[in-house]
Amino acid sequence: NAGVTQTPKFRILKIGQSMTLQCTQDMNHNYMYWYRQDPGMGLKLIYYSVGAGITDKGEVPNGYNVSRSTTEDFPLRLELAAPSQTSVYFCASSYSKQKFIGYFGAGTRLSVL
């Protein structure tokens, strides 16, 4: 099993550009999460999903969008990139809350210049 796979690993965007951060898991997990981690800080929840077709906002959703059309994939969309979105982005998944193990992807380092 590959676990949680995030692509790309690194990306530089210009202000106003758009991009999609990809996240896929092959463990048939229902729960998936997107976090951002700013330097020296903890993780902030952006969006999460408890199953295909169901998404909800986390602590810092502004400037982002998500979709969950399949159990495996949970892409994060940045529509108009801003310097404040420079961060490391982590995707995570778990089978259920009661069995939360918290598999994390390796992260995507994004710089907006």
Place this chain on the structure above:
Amino acid sequence: AQTVTQSQPEMSVQEAETVTLSCTYDTSESDYYLFWYKQPPSRQMILVIRQEAYKQQNATENRFSVNFQKAAKSFSLKISDSQLGDAAMYFCATMNRDDKIIFGKGTRLHILP
């Protein structure tokens, strides 16, 4: 709203000694989960230990154990026989019934040889 506070930005411990990392949280829920995660320099997030709030018995995982004080909303992590590989950022996190996982800002742990 859920909040998680880690009051120790950095700590150091001598190799083979014991160290305790502090975490306090705030929640209005009676049913929730608590976690400690480790983030080594590779940035990968690794689940260290998990505690269900309805369980009075403190969770243990090999050299890692917690001191869960529900009334005080305290969830400290004890690392026994510290090893050089334990050096990392450690994050405390909570999850309520709304399935959102909220992280603290982290404690950087240094292991002194």
